[in-house]
Amino acid sequence: MILDPQAERFILHFGEMGGRWGVNRTVGQIYALLFLSPEPLHAEEIAETLKISRSNVSMSLHELQSWRLVLLSHKVGDRRDYFESPKDVWEIFRRLVEEKRKREIDPTLTLLRSILMEQPEDAREEYEHQRIAAMLELIELATGWFDEVQDLPPETLQSLMKLGSKVQKVLGLVGKVRKSVKLSGDQHD
Template sequence: MALSDLERDFVMHFGEMGSRWGIARTVGQIYAVLFLSERPLCADALVQALGVSRSNVSMGLKELESWNLVRRKHVAGDRREYFETPEDIWQIVRTLIAERKKREIDPTLSTLRELELRTPAEGDAHAHARIAALREHIEGMMRFYEELDRLETKSLVRLMKMGRSISHLATAPGRILPLRNKGA
């Protein structure tokens, strides 16, 4: 399982970007190889393709499974386990966003709620208000996200394709949504 030039460059890029995300380099690379592969791959193929240890691949796959980004697939007449990414890129993006929300937003939201419930001490009025504002704000965005997430993929595609029409709400005759100025 040697990678072509194209594959190698793609995989290396995902390795680098991995660090900017918060996933280990190899985890990004494993994902990238699976993403490009036409068929499911077994762990050894990944070891060969990436030149990392078998155990590292095992742990990476485990992490990717915990993100629901990789599935196990059994191949008839082969004892080894095979792995694949979902075909549908929309599905991948949905999963990614859902998982990031779960890991990055939800814990913060519950901390904020907890802090907000406390009776603020003497000088805490401002901090307390600021925390409440932040919490409300995040909740609002999450409601919006959940609305979008309810839409079928086809609808989402259409919504994004429409593009302009969101701001048509702003520019059309009976507009409700003013645009903002260019700056910043």
């Protein structure tokens, strides 16, 4: 497979970004290649296209499978495994967030909860306890929000995301209305 300049730039960039996302360069490049490919590819095609070793391809594909970012398929009469990226970008996003949560957020929640089970012994530990409780509350709030929106249809989620700062304006207005209603209620008491 010969890459056009646009695909090559995209693949190289994903390789560079891989390190920032916690995977190596090859994993990022293979994922980008599979993302752009209209057809599933076998490991030899990937190795030849990206000019990397077959063993490096195998290890990288294994990593991508552990993230659930590649799908395995077969062709009649062909013993090779073929790989492709899910086609729906929203499904890719959901899988990434779910895997990040499972690998990073859930262990953090477990640790924070276990720390908060211990009773503070002095003022310093009480302060630390309060800070950890605030962190736990924030992470639980964020993960709770994700749990609620992850089942939304992609169109609804996309519309919600496109609202951007409009949501903030509505929430700001709602906060002012609540404060105004509370103040006027206090005057009648």
